[in-house]
Amino acid sequence: MKLLTKYSLALLFLFFVGLSYVFDFAAGEQIGRNFWTFFSEMIVFLPLMFILIGLFDVWVPRERIEKHIGASSGWKGTALVILLAGLQAGPLYGAFPFAYILWKKGCNIRNVFIYLGAFATLKIPMITFEIGFLGLKFSLLRTLITLPVFILLGYLMEWHLKHTNFEVKHP
Amino acid sequence: MLFSIIAMAVSAIADWQKTREGLFRGLGMFVRLLPALLLVLVLVSVVLFLLPNEIIVKNLGEGSGVKGWIIAALIGSVAMIPGFIAYPLAGVLIKSGVAYGTIAVFITTLMMVGIVTLPIEAKFFGWKTSIIRNGLSWAAAIFIGFIMALIL
Numbered sequence: 001m002k003l004l005t006k007y008s009l010a011l012l013f014l015f016f017v018g019l020s021y022v023f024d025f026a027a028g029e030q031i032g033r034n035f036w037t038f039f040s041e042m043i044v045f046l047p048l049m050f051i052l053i054g055l056f057d058v059w060v061p062r063e064r065i066e067k068h069i070g071a072s073s074g075w076k077g078t079a080l081v082i083l084l085a086g087l088q089a090g091p092l093y094g095a096f097p098f099a100y101i102l103w104k105k106g107c108n109i110r111n112v113f114i115y116l117g118a119f120a121t122l123k124i125p126m127i128t129f130e131i132g133f134l135g136l137k138f139s140l141l142r143t144l145i146t147l148p149v150f151i152l153l154g155y156l157m158e159w160h161l162k163h164t165n166f167e168v169k170h171p
Numbered sequence: 172m173l174f175s176i177i178a179m180a181v182s183a184i185a186d187w188q189k190t191r192e193g194l195f196r197g198l199g200m201f202v203r204l205l206p207a208l209l210l211v212l213v214l215v216s217v218v219l220f221l222l223p224n225e226i227i228v229k230n231l232g233e234g235s236g237v238k239g240w241i242i243a244a245l246i247g248s249v250a251m252i253p254g255f256i257a258y259p260l261a262g263v264l265i266k267s268g269v270a271y272g273t274i275a276v277f278i279t280t281l282m283m284v285g286i287v288t289l290p291i292e293a294k295f296f297g298w299k300t301s302i303i304r305n306g307l308s309w310a311a312a313i314f315i316g317f318i319m320a321l322i323l
Contacts, residue, residue, distance in 0.1 A: 035216035129254060
């Protein structure tokens, strides 16, 4: 029963799309197709991402993370999380669980948010794509301007959250 | 993707017990997130239907200066377009005469601000922190657009 309520909205949506197909309701069919595009992308990509997170969790000891990107780490720690984020792929919501693992292993607040910022805007596979469509000059400039901005954002978040009992929760 | 599979294989050879635990932990987290994920995907599908590419091109083409940035930032925050669609779209926008600064705002909000993904973000960071992060990112995007417009 609990399971049913959790998925009630998804079931309702499925029902709506199903009805749209039965009654040739074009808007509903289009929304259903959109959903399928995203869903098929997500269902392949995310479980593998979560498996990586799980493996990271069991293999990487807390001390190591804490030492490199934890409370007392300096700009090297920041560079490390940016590099880590740059090598990954996928939509931003895929980065939240990874941010949770980093936090759990002792990564500091600033680096958690710098990681999210870098994941959003500096993924290397995406930048090559950007250069292809918007040109090297645009991409390079955007990257160079964005980089200090989200490092600053990380500092702002840390400053704001430092004295609260902030934690990244396990969903 | 390939990397995940290789990592799994290497891990399994090195220590089967640990690998099993890692898989359970990772997939357990995935299963717990699944209802929120489905909700977000439903929202995204509806938003994408209400905001097709033609409407984005039309609205961004009309606004210029500060007004253009704000429109770009609003569309970019609500829409959740994957990069492999967003960049070609931005290429079209530039060809149709949209300013570089506006494009930068659009792309940055698209990537850093996610109103429809807030339910997922809040599960990890709490609502307040998520809203602050998105708000700050929104302001940062406008700022980035401003600097881009000054330079380009």
